[in-house]
Amino acid sequence: MRWLSLSSTLKGGCRLYSCASKISDLRTLPSFAEIEAIQTKVRGRNTNWQSSASMTQRTDLLLHVRMEDPRTNQATLSCGTLKPPPNASFIPTFVKEMESLSQLITTHHWGTHFVNSTPPMYGLAQCFQDLSHTDCLLCYAASRTKIPRCLPFLSATIFLDGCYLRYDNYSFYQQPTDPSRDAVICSSSSKHELENEDRMEFVKNVGFAIRNVTKAAVDNGGFGVAQVKGSVYALAQCWKTVGRDGCRACLEKGGEAVRGCAPKKEGRALNAGCYLRYSTEKFYNDEEQAEHMADHGHGLSVSRGIIIAAVLAAAAFILLSLFAAYAGYAKLVQIKQERSGVGLASISINKYSSLKFKYETLEKATDYFNSSRKIGQGGGGSVFKGTLPNGKTVAVKRLIYNTRQWVDDFFNEVNLISGIQHKHLVKLLGCSIEGPESLLVYEYVPNKSLDHFLFDKNKVRILTWNERLNIIVGTAEGLAYLHEGSTIRIIHRDIKSGNVLLDENLSPKIADFGLARCFAADQSHLSTGIAGTLGYMAPEYLVQGQLTEKADVYSFGVLVLEIVSGKRNSTFRQDWDDSDSLLHKVWKLYISNDLARAIDPCLRDDFPAEEASRVLQIGLLCTQASVALRPSMAEVVAMLTNKERVAVPNQPPFLNATGSSTINRSSYSANSSISNALTKVEASCTSTESSSMRSSYGDLKNRTSFAQ
Structure with missing residues (x-):
């Protein structure tokens, strides 16, 4: 690779901003992170190079000196056609993306980074595996300063013969081919x-x-x-x-x-x-040669030291000029602040050294995140089945966040779950924060989440009444432990069927604590941004942002009604030709002594009528609109295990327009109404379906998966 002389390029001097146009041929210089890595390597290999020439001589030696080949020959540069909206801060976002990728290239030879902006920016940089560490830095430095020729287009791809760099406005990471771009x-x-x-x-x-x-x-x-x-x-x-x-x-x-x-x-x-x-x-x-060069400094000759030294002397001025032209000092300060947040978080995780996993270990455990290993997809990322070197099977959650909010959510989940242990809470085994993306490692739960059974017309038959009741009770016990049983009180904030995992015995485990929040014993509620899943969120939280443990109680009540009915809260209306939600429909059936119609017809007569009625009534108690009327999760567990009398719901899930909400009922028994209604719903599940149920159960035993 040929480096131009700084003294010849800037001859005659220039102002800060006007220099930017004169140094376009020098934009292949490394970033500060790359310079620091190279400088460290030079210091470790040669200490006498400074006496070999004056600064001017070292600068002029940049011209016509051949280095070990980092293969910076440009194979192709492809620019997109779309441009950002006029009010978008696209250039500062681009600078942030390139600097973040620089850090990852310096430490890992490759990396991905996402900037949650408008429009969003996804980036990927990777050196070819045979390049030494130093040549990798130089190749990336060349690519990152050639790719700005595509600005301000929303996407660009550059292939050098030793490395690759791409940014785009959508997640292209798992895209093997692209007919519109492949060449x-x-x-x-x-x-x-x-x-x-x-x-x-x-x-x-x-x-x-x-x-x-x-x-x-x-x-x-x-x-x-x-x-x-x-x-x-x-x-x-x-x-x-x-x-x-x-x-x-x-x-x-x-x-x-x-x-x-x-x-x-x-x-x-x-x-x-x-x-x-x-x-x-x-x-x-x-x-072997590349590893030798990286580990032992092979090829870092005196000439290379001189070249790098001159680059170091010039790079600060040049990069400052570019950044001033692109973004301005204020934006750089913001970027540094965001990085410092990640740094502080990294320090905090060192206190939990037993939780740390090497990125490379998890990468190999999941066969490099092979799509065949993917067993779940959640709002925070994909989940893969992995096998550790000791043979232990784990679930690896690959996070997609890369912002300050991501830092908060990530370490919130690590710190919360690592401190709690309960048979109905998924166990966090560790995490990795040192790779190009952050990973969470959980115990492997051999079946998918509850929603994969409950809302599948074939798999739902596997869930007998006893199994459904055990899932309800186990989930209630796990929530009660979070609210009152652990050393810290935790509100989950996202209780739903997709966050209840089932083990090999179909026993429940609550998962996904990324949205969870702690609260002190003397706090009545927390004021927080709204986060969760529509259809499961309590009205006071959804409308006012007031968060208490009763928000989890409400979500649990919705879950109970879904488990007993076998229907989603959001789709119930399609099955009953009614505009009501599941909550309102069950409430109306409760008022009319016709709760049997709310029970999943596939259960047939395989349930005790009185017990089914009690469980539905508990679900309605939990979903009352008034926070004060809802029971605590400890009270719910007591009612479910027949240790406490089930109270009478006095209020529907949402107050109606007239404000009339209470009813005068002292007790309710659904034995007769359930018995009378069984013949009406029995036709919904035929004997043919029963045989397919047995087939499905056999298939299930041979499947293992984990979902978020």
């Missing part, structure tokens, strides 16, 4: 003016090389090199985010395209999820 580039010259027979041999060798390098990359975590008869050399690199299957799909498509380049000397396939290249000359480093 193949063939060299202009052929191998030789060969005879037809030799030409065919060369084309065949290219095919062998591509096939071999594809297999090597898929089997080796996304990177591979190959050579055939010393005449064809090939390299394949997949992005870490596409997984094994995505890597194979990308390279197979790229390989098919690049075969068409033969008998040209070189060919490159540049796809959304990978890079593939063949050549008649060896252009890559052996992995």
Whole structure:
């Protein structure tokens, strides 16, 4: 790579902002993070270089000096066509994205980063695995300062022969191919003016090389090199985010395209999820050589030290000029503040050293987040099944947040769950915060969440009355422990069927504490931003933002009615041809002594009528509009276990327009009404469905999964 002389570029001097236009050819200099990493490496290898030349001489030595090849040759630069809205702070967002990726490249050779802005920005940077650490930094420095040529477009992709950089306004991380962007580039010259027979041999060798390098990359975590008869050399690199299957799909498509380049000397396939290249000359480093250079400083000669020293002397002024032109000092301060938040959080997690996992360990445990390992998807990210080196099976939650709010939610969940232990609460085993994305590690729960059973017409038959009651009681016990049993009082804020996991015995475990909040014993309520799931949120919390443990009680009441009825609160109206929600419908049936119609018809006569009535009545008690009328979770557990008499609900879930809400009822028994109504609903579940139920149960025993 050729570096221009700073003294010649800035000859005659310039003002801060006008210099930005003169230094466009020097924008391949490293960022501060990259400079610091290189400087540390230089100090560790050479201490006498300063006496070899004056500063002016060192600066001029930048010209025409050849370094070890970081492969910064530009294969392609592709810009999008959409531009941000006029009022968007797009350039500061771009600067933030590039700096964040710099940090990840410096520490991990690759990384992804998301900026939650308007429009959002997703970024991915990755060096090829055979590059040394120093060459990786230099390659990324080149790519990050060439890609601004696409500004202010919302997306851009740059392929260098040693690294890759992309930003876009949507999450492209798991996209192996993109017909609108994928490209193949063939060299202009052929191998030789060969005879037809030799030409065919060369084309065949290219095919062998591509096939071999594809297999090597898929089997080796996304990177591979190959050579055939010393005449064809090939390299394949997949992005870490596409997984094994995505890597194979990308390279197979790229390989098919690049075969068409033969008998040209070189060919490159540049796809959304990978890079593939063949050549008649060896252009890559052996992995052992790259590791040796990174670990022992091989190649950090005096000349390289001189070059880097001059770069260090010039980089501060140049980068300050660029940042001043792009964003201004105030925005940089904000970025630093956000980073400091992550840093403080990182320090705090060190106190829980037993919770720390290496990113590489979890990456390998999930087969590099292979799509076949994905077992759940939640609002905070995807969940993958993983197997640790000791053989233990875990669930790894891959978080998608990368903002200050993400920092708060992440460490909120870590600190909360790590301090509580209960048989009906999912156990947090640890986390990883040092990789390109943050990960949470949970105990593996062998069945999916409750909603996958409750709202599936085949799987719901597996849930007998006893199993449904056990799920209700277990969930109530877990919530009671959160509210009163642990050393800290916790409000979950997002109790719903999707956050109740089922183990191998269909016993419940409450999961997903990312929205949970602590409260002191002397606090009546918390004022907080609204977060949760519509349909499960208490009216006082939804309307006024006032949060108490009774908000969880309300959500639990909705869950109880869903479990007994087998219907979602949000979709109940479709089945009953009524505009009422599930809560209102059950309330009306309660008033009219017709609760049998609210019970899942698939239960048939497989439940005690009086007990079913009690449970529905408890659900209505929990969903009363007035906070004061709702029982505590400890009282709910006592009622469910027949240790306490079930009170009479006096208020519907929401007050009506007239304000009339109370009823005068001292007791209620549904034995007769349930018995009389069974024949009406029995036809909904046929004997054919019963046989499929047994089949479904057999299938379930062979499936294990985890959902958030």
